[in-house]
Amino acid sequence: MRRVAMLVIFMAVLGAQPPCQGLAESGPAAKPPAPNADAMRRWQDMRFGMFIHWGPISLKGTEIGWSRGKEVPKDEYDGLYKKFNPTQFNADEWVAVAKSAGMKYLVITSKHHDGFCLWDSKLTDYDIMATPFHRDVLKELSAACKRQGISFSTYHSILDWRHPDYPTDSPGGSVPKTGADMDRYVTYLKGQLREIIENYGPLGIMWFDGQWEEPWNHDRGVDLYNYVRSLQDDIVINNRVDGKPVPGSPAAKYRVGDYGTPEQTIGGFNRQEPWETCMTICQQWAWKPDDKLKSLPECIETLVQTVGGDGNLLLNVGPMPDGRIEPRQVERLKEMGAWLAKYGEGIYATRGGPFKPAKYVVSTRKGNTVYLHILAWPEETLKLPSLPA
Ligand code: JFZ
Numbered sequence: 001m002r003r004v005a006m007l008v009i010f011m012a013v014l015g016a017q018p019p020c021q022g023l024a025e026s027g028p029a030a031k032p033p034a035p036n037a038d039a040m041r042r043w044q045d046m047r048f049g050m051f052i053h054w055g056p057i058s059l060k061g062t063e064i065g066w067s068r069g070k071e072v073p074k075d076e077y078d079g080l081y082k083k084f085n086p087t088q089f090n091a092d093e094w095v096a097v098a099k100s101a102g103m104k105y106l107v108i109t110s111k112h113h114d115g116f117c118l119w120d121s122k123l124t125d126y127d128i129m130a131t132p133f134h135r136d137v138l139k140e141l142s143a144a145c146k147r148q149g150i151s152f153s154t155y156h157s158i159l160d161w162r163h164p165d166y167p168t169d170s171p172g173g174s175v176p177k178t179g180a181d182m183d184r185y186v187t188y189l190k191g192q193l194r195e196i197i198e199n200y201g202p203l204g205i206m207w208f209d210g211q212w213e214e215p216w217n218h219d220r221g222v223d224l225y226n227y228v229r230s231l232q233d234d235i236v237i238n239n240r241v242d243g244k245p246v247p248g249s250p251a252a253k254y255r256v257g258d259y260g261t262p263e264q265t266i267g268g269f270n271r272q273e274p275w276e277t278c279m280t281i282c283q284q285w286a287w288k289p290d291d292k293l294k295s296l297p298e299c300i301e302t303l304v305q306t307v308g309g310d311g312n313l314l315l316n317v318g319p320m321p322d323g324r325i326e327p328r329q330v331e332r333l334k335e336m337g338a339w340l341a342k343y344g345e346g347i348y349a350t351r352g353g354p355f356k357p358a359k360y361v362v363s364t365r366k367g368n369t370v371y372l373h374i375l376a377w378p379e380e381t382l383k384l385p386s387l388p389a
Contacts, residue, residue, distance in 0.1 A: 032225045035258040039234040043204060044274055045349040046104035046151065047307050048340070051278055051316035052094075053109050053155075053285040055116045056080035056131070058321040064286035065113030068161060069170030077170075078126075078162060081116060085132040089323030091144035097325055098150055101333035102340030104348070105151035107207050107314060110138060110196055112155070115162035119200070123191050126162070142200035151204035154196055158189065158224075158241075159210035167215045182215050190227055197231045208241040208257075216243040218252040225256040238276070262311075266302060269309040269356045276312035277302075281329055287318035293328060296335045303336070303347070304373045308362030310352025346371030355385045 057064050059080050060072050068077040098106050111117050117127035119138035128137055138154070145152035160166040161173060165185035169175040197203060206228050211221065221242040228237055239257030260267065260275035267275045279302060282291035294302075299315070306313040317333075319325050340347060350364035350371065357363075361384060362373040374382065 030222075030226065031254065032222060032256050033229060033233075035236070036234045039204075039236050040258060040274060043105070043151075043236045044312065047312050047348055047350070048101075048103050048303060049105035049107060049151075049153075049276075049312065049314045050098040050101065050103045051107050051155070051314045053112065053316060053318045054137075055109065055112060055114065055118065055286070056084035056321075057114065057116075058287045058318065059083060061288045062286070063284055063288075064109070064318075065157070065161070066172060068114050069175075070172070074170055077114065081126065081131050083132070084128075084321070086319075086321060086323030087133070089133070089135070089137065089140075089319075091137075091140035092148070094141065094319070094325060095144040095148045095150050097330050097333055099148060100337045101315075102337040102344060103150070103315075103333075105153060105204050106141070106145060107153040107155050107205060108138070108141060110154040110156050111160070111192070113157045113159055113161055113210055115160040117192070119196065121192055121195055123188055123195070138196065138200050152200065153203050153205035153207060154200075155207040155209060156193065156196070157210035158208055158216055159213050160185070160189075163188070168213055173213050185215075186220065186224075190224070193228060194231060197228070197235070201235075202232050203235055205236045205238065206241075207238050211240045211243050214244075214247075217246045218243050218255075219246050219249075222256050266305045267309055267311045269352060271310045271352060274312075275310075276314050277306045278314040278316060280316045280318075281332065282318075285316055285318055287320050287326070293332060296332060296339075299332060299336055300339055301375055304362050304375065305357050307347050307350060308352050308357035308364055308373065343373075346373060354387055358385045361385065 053064050055064055057067065057077065057080060062071040068074055110119060115126055117124060119127065120129045120136040121127045128135065142152045159173060161168060161170045163185060164179065165181045165188065167177055167180040167182055169177050225237055225241050228235060236258050238259055238261050239255065240261055242256045245252050258274065260273055262275060262277045264279055267277050282288065282293050284291050303313050317325050317329050346364050350366045353363055354365060354370060355361065355363040360374065360376040360378065361382065362375065364371045
């Protein structure tokens with residue numbers, strides 16, 4: 001009894017984590033450290049980033065992850081990598097497009113729900129090195145970001161419907177797998193995150209997703225959060241790292257994750273909890289031929305309304321199977337960049353408010369300066385919303 005207690009104290013002193021095996025049984029991991037304040041500030045100041053969803057599924061033009069076992073039969077989906085050869089991929093061009101849009105950071109899918117890995121992973125053969133393309137996309141992109149002064153980050157799906165050890169399968173996690181082993185899967189997940197951070201880091205953000213299924217839970221989320229911070233302390237981690245409470249255990253006392261992630265919608269005015277809206281420039285996350293492109297006013301108003309509510313905007317593009325970002329999307333992004341070249345002072349490194357964003361008037365501030373973004377002037381006089389008390 002006494003030896004067990006001593007061991008626990010010893011581990012706490014060292015700041016070490018209990019082993020993850022049997023985590024659900026052995027109770028929650030140590031309460032995680034507070035977000036790194038400098039990293040949070042750096043990330044919030046950037047305000048505008050590029051999200052990239054990409055993989056062999058772009059050959060079909062259907063949605064990444066979700067179309068596996070639906071629009072595209074599983075066997076066909078899983079074999080697409082053999083034909084994935086985006087010879088026109090040029091990392092410096094992608095980064096230049098982000099820069100020309102006025103974006104300051106970039107987040108790319110290292111692995112989506114389909115399990116395909118866009119980098120040279122030693123832990124699986126289902127990766128970019130198994131394709132005829134045979135070039136490490138994360139390596140080239142992270143290097144280009146460094147060269148051009150853009151913060152590099154990755155999106156990583158916790159769930160993996162193809163991996164034999166992850167307990168659910170496509171379509172959409174509705175089918176249980178036999179022989180799966182979640183503890184073994186978490187070892188794989190952590191090993192891959194280590195590869196990404198060590199080989200392509202330091203990263204700005206680790207953007208988790210796919211946390212909502214039963215195999216994931218709060219305790220595993222806390223453990224994973226601690227693990228990623230132990231690899232790089234000044235990394236920012238989104239709130240999709242956390243999971244539902246372990247079945248049968250009391251509700252979690254706290255949540256992990258440094259910021260909120262409203263999806264395809266502009267977050268509400270909130271200066272207490274950092275947040276980032278992620279939104280597609282068209283309608284699908286992955287590339288779809290002739291997908292409906294948002295207009296320039298729509299794109300700019302989304303950015304202004306988001307920043308005025310004190311959030312960041314992560315605007316998504318899905319590159320084509322040949323490796324290029326669609327020219328009409330590049331055009332739209334450049335138009336946003338031209339607007340930002342003129343009005344960026346009222347966007348970058350600002351905070352939302354003091355007025356709550358309204359339909360036609362949105363405010364941001366920096367020091368003693370308040371910036372008013374007037375989106376329309378429909379009446380004789382411009383009425384400002386009332387100031388929050
Ligand atoms: C998730 C992903 O599934 C999606 O493909 C994309 O990567 C986006 C940024 O994040 O969005 C979700 C998450 C959950 C559901 C739908 C979309 N859901 O549970 O229906």
